[in-house]
Amino acid sequence: xxxxxxxxxxxxxxxxxxxxxxxxxxxxxxxxxxxxxxxxxxxxxxxxxxxxxxxxxxxxxxxxxxxxxxxxxxxxxxxxxxxxxxxxxxxxxxxxxxxxxxxxxxxxxxxxxxxxxxxxxxxxxxxxxxxxxxxxxxxxxxxxxxxxxxxxxxxxxxxxxxxxxxxxxxxxxxxxxxxxxxxxxxxxxxxxxxxxxxxxxxxxxxxxxxxxxxxxxxxxxxxxxxxxxxxxxxxxxxxxxxxxxxxxxxxxxxxxxxxxxxxxxxxxxx
Numbered sequence: 001x002x003x004x005x006x007x008x009x010x011x012x013x014x015x016x017x018x019x020x021x022x023x024x025x026x027x028x029x030x031x032x033x034x035x036x037x038x039x040x041x042x043x044x045x046x047x048x049x050x051x052x053x054x055x056x057x058x059x060x061x062x063x064x065x066x067x068x069x070x071x072x073x074x075x076x077x078x079x080x081x082x083x084x085x086x087x088x089x090x091x092x093x094x095x096x097x098x099x100x101x102x103x104x105x106x107x108x109x110x111x112x113x114x115x116x117x118x119x120x121x122x123x124x125x126x127x128x129x130x131x132x133x134x135x136x137x138x139x140x141x142x143x144x145x146x147x148x149x150x151x152x153x154x155x156x157x158x159x160x161x162x163x164x165x166x167x168x169x170x171x172x173x174x175x176x177x178x179x180x181x182x183x184x185x186x187x188x189x190x191x192x193x194x195x196x197x198x199x200x201x202x203x204x205x206x207x208x209x210x211x212x213x214x215x216x217x218x219x220x221x222x223x224x225x226x227x228x229x230x231x232x233x234x235x236x237x238x239x240x241x242x243x244x245x246x247x248x249x250x251x252x253x254x255x256x257x258x259x260x261x262x263x264x265x266x267x268x269x270x
Contacts, residue, residue, distance in 0.1 A: 107213065
């Protein structure tokens with residue numbers, strides 16, 4: 001997930017350089033103004049050596065003044081890139097199927113399943129990274145292949161794919177349940193793993209716009225519990241309704257790990 005970036009499509013290829021172009025255009029404009037001033041002082045023209053010396057002085061003296069501007073430009077570029085990657089990840093079947101289970105916890109946005117606003121979309125890169133690390137590359141590749149097969153079974157009449165049908169496909173549920181069983185087994189030391197998860201997500205939040213609702217948002221312990229309860233609701237219900245079937249499918253050890261994990265989510269302070 002974190003290491004497997006979405007395709008660098010045409011829209012992203014066109015949009016990403018604009019931030020860099022903006023910085024370059026601004027700085028060239030400032031330098032050109034300085035050249036005009038210095039040329040006027042020198043009688044209307046500058047030698048190549050004078051231009052090189054002026055450029056060196058410009059870098060040394062003027063660059064620190066633009067530090068805040070660089071920071072804003074960097075944040076704008078990062079937000080733009082994160083937004084593009086998120087939009088691209090909507091076409092990545094495994095990630096999209098997985099996120100669907102807690103998408104209702106995001107703030108509402110046109111075309112999304114968000115609604116409650118408990119979580120911020122700024123957490124998505126860190127979430128993918130954490131899950132990626134917990135399930136490992138072999139299972140990830142298996143999930144990618146299974147997801148691709150599910151998607152191909154549900155073409156949309158106007159082109160693309162029917163995501164409502166994909167999410168409703170029973171194989172989608174089995175796929176995510178298999179993943180979540182593996183994730184639950186990594187929480188043997190619940191508190192330690194929770195701290196690790198929170199730190200990873202919060203250290204990879206995408207930059208927020210100044211004044212945005214989620215400008216100061218961080219994934220807290222309570223939000224973590226809400227996120228995980230949403231993720232595990234279907235699996236927990238299935239395992240509780242038919243423990244024998246769950247044990248036969250995933251094994252006694254995995255079932256016990258799931259039971260302990262769900263218990264911690266219900267009583268997170270213990």
